[in-house]
Amino acid sequence: MNDKFAQNEQVIAVVGLGQLGRGIAACCLARGFAVVGVDREQKNRDLFRKFLPEAVAHCLEAGVIESGDAGEWQDRLELSEDLAPTSRACLVIESIAEDMPAKKQLLREIEAVVDEGVLIGSNTSAFPISDLQEGCKYPERVFGMHWSSHGHVTRFLELTPGEQTSAQTMACAKEIAERLGKEPAVLKKDIAGFLCNRIAYAMYREAVHLLESGVADAEAIESSFRNSVGLWAPMCGPLRLIDVMGGGAFYAESIKGVLPTLASSTELQDTLESFIDQNAKGPKNNIGFFDYEEDDAEKWAERFTAAILSTKKYQDQHIPCDSPASAKKTVMVP
Numbered sequence: 001m002n003d004k005f006a007q008n009e010q011v012i013a014v015v016g017l018g019q020l021g022r023g024i025a026a027c028c029l030a031r032g033f034a035v036v037g038v039d040r041e042q043k044n045r046d047l048f049r050k051f052l053p054e055a056v057a058h059c060l061e062a063g064v065i066e067s068g069d070a071g072e073w074q075d076r077l078e079l080s081e082d083l084a085p086t087s088r089a090c091l092v093i094e095s096i097a098e099d100m101p102a103k104k105q106l107l108r109e110i111e112a113v114v115d116e117g118v119l120i121g122s123n124t125s126a127f128p129i130s131d132l133q134e135g136c137k138y139p140e141r142v143f144g145m146h147w148s149s150h151g152h153v154t155r156f157l158e159l160t161p162g163e164q165t166s167a168q169t170m171a172c173a174k175e176i177a178e179r180l181g182k183e184p185a186v187l188k189k190d191i192a193g194f195l196c197n198r199i200a201y202a203m204y205r206e207a208v209h210l211l212e213s214g215v216a217d218a219e220a221i222e223s224s225f226r227n228s229v230g231l232w233a234p235m236c237g238p239l240r241l242i243d244v245m246g247g248g249a250f251y252a253e254s255i256k257g258v259l260p261t262l263a264s265s266t267e268l269q270d271t272l273e274s275f276i277d278q279n280a281k282g283p284k285n286n287i288g289f290f291d292y293e294e295d296d297a298e299k300w301a302e303r304f305t306a307a308i309l310s311t312k313k314y315q316d317q318h319i320p321c322d323s324p325a326s327a328k329k330t331v332m333v334p
């Protein structure tokens with residue numbers, strides 16, 4: 001890594017301004033960075049510009065910022081169809097669709113434009129970072145940077161080292177993540193699906209198993225989960241829950257009895273397999289676990305946003321971050 005990192009410290013580039021990239025770029029703007037937003041589709045660059053007032057409103061409502069407007073954010077934004085302006089950035093975040101060859105190709109193209117000292121984070125959902133690093137010129141500066149939807153508001157970020165990622169890169173990544181208002185979960189090892197998706201996928205497998213086994217209908221599975229896990233999840237994760245809601249001895253005893261009956265198949269279940277064949281998109285094409293009306297996709301999107309905004313406010317009031325979002329630190333130059 002070299003001085004280019006320090007020199008470009010205030011500029012972050014986001015490549016891919018789709019569902020996820022939009023929130024990532026808005027997060028960087030909300031936290032005062034200048035942003036280079038790259039998308040090969042003019043339509044998606046336009047959509048991002050249109051999204052800015054909404055993103056500002058979300059950030060104001062959730063207390064991410066105290067003041068600000070889309071005009072001021074635009075002054076710090078450069079949109080581009082190609083990678084050339086990413087040379088100004090200290091960090092390039094790739095957020096194109098989940099396609100391994102396309103992501104590997106893009107990493108090579110980014111490396112051809114940026115200097116050696118520029119960090120590259122990949123917002124892959126589930127690809128091992130070590131695989132993405134193959135063929136990179138400087139694999140030590142490539143790391144996993146896994147965001148969730150509404151990245152401009154949430155605290156979520158998983159930082160994952162590939163086999164070749166340097167410790168310095170991870171230290172810098174953590175520091176930038178904190179400047180972006182995140183509570184980064186830093187993994188010690190590269191593993192497919194990282195943390196939250198692995199935990200979630202185990203849960204999804206069990207939910208589908210309960211449905212397929214005729215134990216309960218989809219409505220019952222939903223209400224049971226929503227009204228139990230849904231209540232405590234904004235407060236704590238499963239390990240803390242075991243500690244504070246009965247203790248490990250109690251939980252271990254009850255888990256021991258149920259464990260042999262839990263879903264453990266390594267094959268995709270029939271229902272999920274059939275969803276691939278049908279291109280199921282839930283409320284968007286009325287193929288999924290439930291039946292949907294025409295405006296349900298929009299209704300669920302609104303509910304999702306409302307849940308995220310209120311959860312952020314709840315967490316800021318009751319669950320302070322160990323590293324406060326407002327902490328402005330100097331980024332270490334490796």
Ligand SMILES: NC(=O)c1ccc[n+]([C@@H]2O[C@H](COP(=O)([O-])OP(=O)(O)OC[C@H]3O[C@@H](n4cnc5c(N)ncnc54)[C@H](O)[C@@H]3O)[C@@H](O)[C@H]2O)c1
Nearest residue numbers: 016017018019020021039040041044095096097098124125
């Ligand atoms: N959707 C989710 O809930 C979610 C959650 C976490 C992480 N992710 C991950 O985030 C990444 C992006 O997902 P998404 O849902 O935003 O995808 P998306 O398809 O909505 O957006 C991808 C964008 O990248 C652009 N693009 C594609 N190739 C490009 C290239 N070579 N150069 C410039 N622009 C290019 C496309 O035009 C599009 O706008 C994926 O790796 C996905 O797995 C998704």
